[in-house]
Amino acid sequence: MRNLIPQFISEKYSSNECEGSFKASTLFLDISGFTAMTESLMREGKEGAEILSEIINKIFEPVISSIYSSGGFISTFAGDAFTVIFFDKIEPLQAVSCAEEIINIFKVTGTQETKYGVYELKVKLGMSHGDVQFGIIGNENQKAYYFKGSAVDGCAVSEHLCGTMEIILDENIFKLIPVEKVKVSKIGTDHFKVVEFNDGTKRSELKKQGEINREVLSRFVPNQVLDLDQHGEFREIVPAFISVKESGNECELKENISNIILQCNSQGGYFNKIDFGDKGCVLLAVFGAPVSYENNVIRAINFINNVKNVVGVNFRAGITAGIAYAGFIGSEQRSEYTVFGDIVNQAARFMMKAEWGEILLSGTTAHRVSRSFITTDLGKMNFKGKSEPVAVYKLEKKKDNQEDLFFTGEMVGRKSELKILSDSAEEISQGKFAGITTVYGEAGMGILFRSENFSVRR
Numbered sequence: 001m002r003n004l005i006p007q008f009i010s011e012k013y014s015s016n017e018c019e020g021s022f023k024a025s026t027l028f029l030d031i032s033g034f035t036a037m038t039e040s041l042m043r044e045g046k047e048g049a050e051i052l053s054e055i056i057n058k059i060f061e062p063v064i065s066s067i068y069s070s071g072g073f074i075s076t077f078a079g080d081a082f083t084v085i086f087f088d089k090i091e092p093l094q095a096v097s098c099a100e101e102i103i104n105i106f107k108v109t110g111t112q113e114t115k116y117g118v119y120e121l122k123v124k125l126g127m128s129h130g131d132v133q134f135g136i137i138g139n140e141n142q143k144a145y146y147f148k149g150s151a152v153d154g155c156a157v158s159e160h161l162c163g164t165m166e167i168i169l170d171e172n173i174f175k176l177i178p179v180e181k182v183k184v185s186k187i188g189t190d191h192f193k194v195v196e197f198n199d200g201t202k203r204s205e206l207k208k209q210g211e212i213n214r215e216v217l218s219r220f221v222p223n224q225v226l227d228l229d230q231h232g233e234f235r236e237i238v239p240a241f242i243s244v245k246e247s248g249n250e251c252e253l254k255e256n257i258s259n260i261i262l263q264c265n266s267q268g269g270y271f272n273k274i275d276f277g278d279k280g281c282v283l284l285a286v287f288g289a290p291v292s293y294e295n296n297v298i299r300a301i302n303f304i305n306n307v308k309n310v311v312g313v314n315f316r317a318g319i320t321a322g323i324a325y326a327g328f329i330g331s332e333q334r335s336e337y338t339v340f341g342d343i344v345n346q347a348a349r350f351m352m353k354a355e356w357g358e359i360l361l362s363g364t365t366a367h368r369v370s371r372s373f374i375t376t377d378l379g380k381m382n383f384k385g386k387s388e389p390v391a392v393y394k395l396e397k398k399k400d401n402q403e404d405l406f407f408t409g410e411m412v413g414r415k416s417e418l419k420i421l422s423d424s425a426e427e428i429s430q431g432k433f434a435g436i437t438t439v440y441g442e443a444g445m446g447i448l449f450r451s452e453n454f455s456v457r458r
Helices: 007-014 034-042 045-069 092-109 150-160 214-220 250-266 296-311 342-353 363-368 415-429
Strands: 019-032 072-078 081-087 111-114 117-120 122-138 143-148 166-170 182-187 191-197 232-244 270-277 280-287 315-319 322-330 335-340 359-362 373-381 390-398 436-440 447-452 455-457
Touching: 007 122, 007 214, 019 092, 019 150, 034 045, 034 117, 034 322, 034 335, 034 342, 045 072, 045 092, 045 111, 045 232, 045 322, 072 143, 072 270, 072 322, 081 092, 081 150, 092 122, 092 166, 092 191, 122 150, 122 250, 143 150, 143 214, 150 166, 150 270, 232 250, 232 296, 232 342, 250 270, 250 280, 250 296, 270 335, 280 296, 280 335, 296 315, 296 363, 296 390, 315 342, 322 342, 335 342, 342 359, 342 390, 359 363, 363 390, 415 436
Parallel strands: 122 166, 143 270, 315 359
Antiparallel strands: 019 081, 019 122, 072 081, 111 117, 122 143, 166 191, 182 191, 232 280, 232 315, 232 322, 270 280, 322 335, 359 390, 373 390, 436 447, 447 455
């Protein structure tokens, strides 16, 4: 069983502690080149997904091992990035030593050679120290957790100042490092780039992390994820990023997020995470993974429309639709089922571009919901990471007297197939075994088989 939540959260949940705070050193790690590699391998279909899964193992296994052996833990994944927390009992010097070790790991593993090309992966590491708050919220169907505070914001800010294969410290953690241990160059007024690091100290003996039991995991992660036996795949998804405006009322924020989770679940979505950082309170809901429905886009838009009209929270959002990687990222020691790829990044960019109260959609998303929702074409806009402007639409409202679209006309043809289903239903009503009936095929051309005692009748 994978550890899909932090051990810290498991322990707090089991002891019925739903909030708290502590001092910590923090590290924000971001991998450059990961999205480009994902998009390239996506063109190779299933084999590309298998290669990507292998690379994830090669890259993350030693990195996560270093983090946990140094006394840290991964609080939150964000695609190809994540936040690490080192409790205050771990010396900040040891946290910086871990960051230096991660740089050295990428020097060895960062070049990934595959049959489809060579991919260069590099890392950027930002660090801070200060207050961290945690919370466990949600409803009876699903719980969620978060970490926030000055130290979480601070390491994200430090990372933004990084070049590739660099470690940037803010003043809060730099002043806790013995001057003889680190040589730095100053970046701006209160940040420092590590130029040379001379630790040489022996790490303290750390207790090995145990496996989190399924009962606890199932409170935070759906069973469809817990039961997955494949590492990852490329599939069509609809990622919805939501930035919730914080009013300063912590209880109101928690209640709003709990209601958002409820709305996500009611539409068949996967509530992936709560992430606090320099972008504020950001939520990610995914439609199409791990469970897919024929109308994933409509479900996603119904969800965001309900957040606006039912929950009533002040937010902004970005939604796209397309092919992305859906699967586990991390290692057996600590991982998460999530999605990443260009369309996921684009949904996050849409969210940040939106004004408060706005919901921005990709052209594909707007087109697929045009029969049920009114959208406004905002033209093409420039975004970070995009060489060409991208078409942007704004979601306005649901069309009057429009219900979700389902087929209500008369079925034509397929009389023999319908008779097989009818006969099967009749046998079941009489308490008899009716065999197994399977319907498959592209939309509009179902082909039905019935099997009895391992024979198949068409």
